[in-house]
Amino acid sequence: MSPEKPTAEEPTAEEPTAEASAEPVPEEDVTRGEGAQIAAVVALTLALIGFATGLAQPKLAAPRLRAVPSAVVTEVPQAPTYGQLPEASLGPNAEWRSHLQDLARTPGDLLAPREVPSEAAKLRALEVRAKRRAYSGAPPTIPHQVSARSAASCLSCHETGLRIGDRVASPMPHRLLVNCLQCHGAPPPRALAAAKGGVKPSHFRGQAEPLRGKRASLGAPPVIPHATHMRERCVSCHGPGASSPALQSSHPWRVNCRQCHAASAAGFAK
Amino acid sequence: MDRREFLRLSALATASAAIARRVAAQEGPGKRLPQAPKPPEIPGVTWNKAPCRFCGTGCHVQVGVKDERVVAVAGDAQAEVNKGLLCVKGYHVGGILYGEDRLTQPMVRKNGELEPISWEGAIDLIATNIMKAPERFAFYGSGQWTIPEGFAAQKLMKGGLSNNHIDPNARLCMASAVTGFLSTYGVDEPASCFDDLEACDVTILWGNNPAEMHPVLFSRLMDRRSLGNPVRLIDLTTRFTRSSEMADEVMIFTPQSDLAIANCIAQQLVAKDAYDKEFVRKHCNFRGDTSPPTLWGKEISFEDYKKSLQDYTPEKVAPISGLSVGQLTLLGDVFADKTLRIVSLWCMGMNQHTQGTAINNLVHAVHLLSGHWGKPGDGPQSLTGQPAACGTVREVGTLAHALPGGRVVMNAGHRVECEKLWNLPAGRISKTPGHHTVKMFEKFCTPTDKGGDIGMIWVQVTNPGQTLPNLHKLFLAKKNLEDKFLVVSEVYPTKTTELADLVLPAALWVEKNGIFGNSERRTQQWFKMVEPPGQARDDCWQTIAVAHRLLELGHPGMKDKDGHFIFRTLDEAGREVPIWKWEHYYSVNVDRRLYEEYRPFTHKKHKNVAPYDQLVTHRGLRWPVVETKTGEWRETRWRFVEGADPFVEKGKGIQFYHSRTKDDKALIWFRPYVPPPESPDDEFTHWLCTGRVLEHWHSGTLTRRVTQLRRAAPAAYAELNPEDAAAMGVSNGDLVVLETRRGRIEIPAWVDGRARPPRGTVFVPFFDERVPINELTLDAHDPYSKQPDYKKCAVKIRKKGHA
Incomplete structure (x- = not known):
C-alpha cells in the first residue's frame, strides 16, 4: 500500500499510538521508491481533502432544511393533507435526493481517515451498550416502539443494517432469525404505559463487557475478548456502519476479521 | 508542507513498532515484552451447563458464575433441543x-x-x-419439582405415610395429555420427538401459540424457511396470534369445536376411503364411548366407527366450528395425502379443556387413521409447559392415583412392586387414590365439620393462590378457616404465601442440584453452582428433614422393612450420612442417590432413564436409554418404531407394546362433540380465554422480577377485538371491568396488541398477581383427567364507569 514499509526484521504495528507518533523517525529507517512516493502523496492528499470535506459537512440533517437554496425548495412538493392522500401523487422530494448522496458516501468511504477514538470514548460506548444488555452477550432490549405482532418490520432495517443521517440500525450480528421478539425485549406497549411497579426488582449484576483483547506480543492482532456466539458478524458492531464510532475497527476495509483475530472460547462447559 | 516533511509524517505510523522494539531492546531482553497470552477467557467467569428453569422445551443454557453469583447466560450450542438459541426468558433466567x-x-x-x-x-x-392426623395431610407439588424432589415427596407420602393425597400443579397443565396417551397407546408420553420439526412438511397447531410459548421450537420450524427448506404451517386457533402471523393457513374456530373438527377430518378420511388401510389393519383397534362414558371405553367395529362419524361432514361441522367447508376439506385433504409428513403440536389449548382427554384421543386418532404416525416428521407431538412436567409428574408419578414408573395405586401388583423396590413392608401403600388438585383444595377450603377432610397442605415449587381456577372457591375461602394449616416452600412472596401459616425459604434452580425431564422424554441434569441466599434450603432437603422428624416422633412409616430410615443414605465407605441435617446434605450427592433408587422403577413401562453419570456428560438423553453391547448408552428418538426403539421386536415395524388391548395395537377413538359447560349468553356475552405471554412464565413470580422482562410486559391486559372495543367506546389503556359468575376484575384494555381475538372474545394473561384473572375462571374439569378448562367461560365486559 505504501512505500514506508518497515524492513523485514521489524514487525508491523497493529495501529499507530499517540506516544509513538511523537517520536521523530530517522529517514534511513525507511526504504522508498520514487514512483511509490508520488502515489502516496496523491493518495494522502485525496484522503485529506476527503477528510476536510467530511468535517465541513455537519452530520445532523435538520439544519440543512433551511440551508437548501430557494430554487431547490420550489421543487419540493407540498405534503398533502390526510384528505388529499388518496389522490396525491407521491414521490421523492428534492431534499431526500440530496440526502441520498450523503448516504451513499457515509459508510462507503472505507479508506477515509478517521480519528482514533479515545479510551474514554470507547468506555462511553460500552456504557451505552451495557444499558440495553443484562450482561455481556445478552440480547439487547429494543430502544424503540415495535410492532407487537410481526418481525417483518424489524427485518426491514436490521436484516442488513441501515443508516439515515446519524441514526443507525445495526445489522443483526447473528444468522437470520425471524422471531425477533423471542429474544429481544420490547419497550412497554403504549396501552400499558400506565402500569407501575407491582413486584420488587432483581439485583442481578451481569458480567460487564470485557475491555480490549490481549495481544500475544506487541503488534500482534488482539484476540476477541468477548464470546462470539450469536455475534458472528463482527461488522455489526465494528464495521463501517456501526452505531458507535468508538467501537469501529481502525481498518474497516478488512472483512475477514477472524483471519487475524482469534476467537475467545469464553470457556463454555464441555 | 514539502515532500520531505510529508514523508516523515506518513512514515510515523508504520515505523512506530520499530521504535518501540528498539526501546525495549535497550532496556534488556524480556523486560518490556508482554507475557505469552493466557487462554482467552472472561476473567473469573466459570461456565457450567443447566437446563433452563422455565418451560417444557428443555433448552440448555450455559451459566456463567463469577464470585459466587450468576453473571451471564448463553444458549448452549451443544444442546440438541435449542442448538445455541434461547428465548428472552432464557437469556434473562439468571x-x-x-x-x-x-x-x-x-x-x-x-x-x-x-x-x-x-x-x-x-x-x-x-x-x-x-x-x-396423617390422613388429613396433603402435599401439593409441581412440574417444576426436580425428579429427586418429586421422588422424595412421593416416597414420603405413599411409601411413608400411606397417604395418596399428593398431586401437582401439572394436573392443571397436562393431565389430559396423560389420559389421552394412556387411553390411546396404553402408556403415557409422546412417542415422537423434536427432530420431527425439521423433517415434517406440514405442522398443524391445535390451539397452540408456540411463537410465544415454545419460541425455541417455533424458531426451529421457522428457520427452515430462511434455510430454503420451507414448512407449511396450519394454525387452528381461537385468536390470531404471533404464530398465526407466520402461518400459511389460519383457521379461527369457535371454542370447543376442535372436537368436531378432528372428527370431521376422520369422517373425510373414511368417506373418501383415503385412510391408511394397511396401517390401521396392522396397528389399530377402534374404540368408542360406553354409557356413561369412561376413560377406557369399549371396543367398536369399523362399521360402528364409520357410523359415528356420519354427523361430522364438512357441511355439518362448518356451522359448529365457524370454519368454512373449504377449510375443513383442506384439513381432510392434508391428512389424506400420504406423501406429506405431518406434525401436530398442542399444549394448553387442548389440555385445559373439559373434553381434554377426548380431543387428545381424537388428534391421535386422525394421525393413526391416516397413517401419519411413526416416521420422522410424521406424528403427534404434545408439548408441556413446565420443565419437569414429564420427568417428575408423569414419570415419577406425583399424582394422586399414580406410583413411580407408570404404575397406579389401584393395581395390587403395582403396589407390591413398589413396596419391593422401596423395601417396605407389604401393604404399606394405600390402594385408594388421593384427592386430585381441584378436590384437594376444595376439601381444604371446606370447614372440617362439613366434610373438609384435608386439614393441612404443604405446597412446594408452585403458586396455587394465583393459578387455581375459581380462586374464591378453591383458595381464598381458606382465609376464614382457623384450623386449616398451609405450609408454603417458596422463593418469593406470592399470592399463596399471603395465606400461608408457615413459609419456608427455598433454593432455586442452580442454587441446588437438579434433574428435569422435558416434553420429548429427555432427562436433563445439572449441578449446584451458587449458594442459596440467607437460610434458603433445597425443597428436597425440607422433605427429608420432615420425614426424619416424623421418624423421631415415632411415625412407623418412616422405617423400611429392615427398620432403616426410608431416606437412609450411605457414603462411599458405607456409613450413614445424616442428610436430614443441612450441614451434611451436600456431603453426598443426594440427587444421584435418589435418582439411582428411582431408576429401576422406570423399567416396567420401558421408560428406562439413563444413569445419573451419563446425564452428567450429556445435554439430556431421551428414554428409553439402553446400554449397547459396546458399553455405550443409546437414547430413543421414536418410541414404538423398529430401529429407533430397542424394545420393538424385530420385523414388527411399529409395535405398541403397552397396548390396552394386549395385541400391540393402538386405539382409534371416536369421541363425540360435547358443548362446553358454559357459553356466552345474553348476560355474559363474551368468551374469556386465559393464557401466557412470551416474557412471563407461569404466575410471573420469577419473571416479573427481571427488569428486561417486566419492561416488555409490564402488566396484564384484556386483549380486545377492535370492533368490540369500538362498540364499547374503549381504546388502548382504558380500564374495563370483566365479570363472570365467579368473580370480577378491573384491567386495562389492549386493542392493537400482540394478538387479535375475533369478535366476542377477550383474552387475559394470568401472570399478573395484581389482576387475578383466575378469580373469574371456571373449575369445571375433564371427567377423566380432572383438568380444569381455563380457556373458555362466559364473561361480561364494560368500560369502567359505564353501566
Whole structure:
C-alpha cells in the first residue's frame, strides 16, 4: 500500500499510538521508491481533502432544511393533507435526493481517515451498550416502539443494517432469525404505559463487557475478548456502519476479521 | 508542507513498532515484552451447563458464575433441543435468583403476622402437625419439582405415610395429555420427538401459540424457511396470534369445536376411503364411548366407527366450528395425502379443556387413521409447559392415583412392586387414590365439620393462590378457616404465601442440584453452582428433614422393612450420612442417590432413564436409554418404531407394546362433540380465554422480577377485538371491568396488541398477581383427567364507569 514499509526484521504495528507518533523517525529507517512516493502523496492528499470535506459537512440533517437554496425548495412538493392522500401523487422530494448522496458516501468511504477514538470514548460506548444488555452477550432490549405482532418490520432495517443521517440500525450480528421478539425485549406497549411497579426488582449484576483483547506480543492482532456466539458478524458492531464510532475497527476495509483475530472460547462447559 | 516533511509524517505510523522494539531492546531482553497470552477467557467467569428453569422445551443454557453469583447466560450450542438459541426468558433466567425480596428466613404466622422461626422449629411444626392426623395431610407439588424432589415427596407420602393425597400443579397443565396417551397407546408420553420439526412438511397447531410459548421450537420450524427448506404451517386457533402471523393457513374456530373438527377430518378420511388401510389393519383397534362414558371405553367395529362419524361432514361441522367447508376439506385433504409428513403440536389449548382427554384421543386418532404416525416428521407431538412436567409428574408419578414408573395405586401388583423396590413392608401403600388438585383444595377450603377432610397442605415449587381456577372457591375461602394449616416452600412472596401459616425459604434452580425431564422424554441434569441466599434450603432437603422428624416422633412409616430410615443414605465407605441435617446434605450427592433408587422403577413401562453419570456428560438423553453391547448408552428418538426403539421386536415395524388391548395395537377413538359447560349468553356475552405471554412464565413470580422482562410486559391486559372495543367506546389503556359468575376484575384494555381475538372474545394473561384473572375462571374439569378448562367461560365486559 505504501512505500514506508518497515524492513523485514521489524514487525508491523497493529495501529499507530499517540506516544509513538511523537517520536521523530530517522529517514534511513525507511526504504522508498520514487514512483511509490508520488502515489502516496496523491493518495494522502485525496484522503485529506476527503477528510476536510467530511468535517465541513455537519452530520445532523435538520439544519440543512433551511440551508437548501430557494430554487431547490420550489421543487419540493407540498405534503398533502390526510384528505388529499388518496389522490396525491407521491414521490421523492428534492431534499431526500440530496440526502441520498450523503448516504451513499457515509459508510462507503472505507479508506477515509478517521480519528482514533479515545479510551474514554470507547468506555462511553460500552456504557451505552451495557444499558440495553443484562450482561455481556445478552440480547439487547429494543430502544424503540415495535410492532407487537410481526418481525417483518424489524427485518426491514436490521436484516442488513441501515443508516439515515446519524441514526443507525445495526445489522443483526447473528444468522437470520425471524422471531425477533423471542429474544429481544420490547419497550412497554403504549396501552400499558400506565402500569407501575407491582413486584420488587432483581439485583442481578451481569458480567460487564470485557475491555480490549490481549495481544500475544506487541503488534500482534488482539484476540476477541468477548464470546462470539450469536455475534458472528463482527461488522455489526465494528464495521463501517456501526452505531458507535468508538467501537469501529481502525481498518474497516478488512472483512475477514477472524483471519487475524482469534476467537475467545469464553470457556463454555464441555 | 514539502515532500520531505510529508514523508516523515506518513512514515510515523508504520515505523512506530520499530521504535518501540528498539526501546525495549535497550532496556534488556524480556523486560518490556508482554507475557505469552493466557487462554482467552472472561476473567473469573466459570461456565457450567443447566437446563433452563422455565418451560417444557428443555433448552440448555450455559451459566456463567463469577464470585459466587450468576453473571451471564448463553444458549448452549451443544444442546440438541435449542442448538445455541434461547428465548428472552432464557437469556434473562439468571435474574430470577436475585430479586430484592427473596425469602431467606423461615416464617410462621402468629396473630396474623409472619414472624421468623428457626429451621428446627419449622420442621418440627410441620412434623407434629402431620402426626396429629396423617390422613388429613396433603402435599401439593409441581412440574417444576426436580425428579429427586418429586421422588422424595412421593416416597414420603405413599411409601411413608400411606397417604395418596399428593398431586401437582401439572394436573392443571397436562393431565389430559396423560389420559389421552394412556387411553390411546396404553402408556403415557409422546412417542415422537423434536427432530420431527425439521423433517415434517406440514405442522398443524391445535390451539397452540408456540411463537410465544415454545419460541425455541417455533424458531426451529421457522428457520427452515430462511434455510430454503420451507414448512407449511396450519394454525387452528381461537385468536390470531404471533404464530398465526407466520402461518400459511389460519383457521379461527369457535371454542370447543376442535372436537368436531378432528372428527370431521376422520369422517373425510373414511368417506373418501383415503385412510391408511394397511396401517390401521396392522396397528389399530377402534374404540368408542360406553354409557356413561369412561376413560377406557369399549371396543367398536369399523362399521360402528364409520357410523359415528356420519354427523361430522364438512357441511355439518362448518356451522359448529365457524370454519368454512373449504377449510375443513383442506384439513381432510392434508391428512389424506400420504406423501406429506405431518406434525401436530398442542399444549394448553387442548389440555385445559373439559373434553381434554377426548380431543387428545381424537388428534391421535386422525394421525393413526391416516397413517401419519411413526416416521420422522410424521406424528403427534404434545408439548408441556413446565420443565419437569414429564420427568417428575408423569414419570415419577406425583399424582394422586399414580406410583413411580407408570404404575397406579389401584393395581395390587403395582403396589407390591413398589413396596419391593422401596423395601417396605407389604401393604404399606394405600390402594385408594388421593384427592386430585381441584378436590384437594376444595376439601381444604371446606370447614372440617362439613366434610373438609384435608386439614393441612404443604405446597412446594408452585403458586396455587394465583393459578387455581375459581380462586374464591378453591383458595381464598381458606382465609376464614382457623384450623386449616398451609405450609408454603417458596422463593418469593406470592399470592399463596399471603395465606400461608408457615413459609419456608427455598433454593432455586442452580442454587441446588437438579434433574428435569422435558416434553420429548429427555432427562436433563445439572449441578449446584451458587449458594442459596440467607437460610434458603433445597425443597428436597425440607422433605427429608420432615420425614426424619416424623421418624423421631415415632411415625412407623418412616422405617423400611429392615427398620432403616426410608431416606437412609450411605457414603462411599458405607456409613450413614445424616442428610436430614443441612450441614451434611451436600456431603453426598443426594440427587444421584435418589435418582439411582428411582431408576429401576422406570423399567416396567420401558421408560428406562439413563444413569445419573451419563446425564452428567450429556445435554439430556431421551428414554428409553439402553446400554449397547459396546458399553455405550443409546437414547430413543421414536418410541414404538423398529430401529429407533430397542424394545420393538424385530420385523414388527411399529409395535405398541403397552397396548390396552394386549395385541400391540393402538386405539382409534371416536369421541363425540360435547358443548362446553358454559357459553356466552345474553348476560355474559363474551368468551374469556386465559393464557401466557412470551416474557412471563407461569404466575410471573420469577419473571416479573427481571427488569428486561417486566419492561416488555409490564402488566396484564384484556386483549380486545377492535370492533368490540369500538362498540364499547374503549381504546388502548382504558380500564374495563370483566365479570363472570365467579368473580370480577378491573384491567386495562389492549386493542392493537400482540394478538387479535375475533369478535366476542377477550383474552387475559394470568401472570399478573395484581389482576387475578383466575378469580373469574371456571373449575369445571375433564371427567377423566380432572383438568380444569381455563380457556373458555362466559364473561361480561364494560368500560369502567359505564353501566
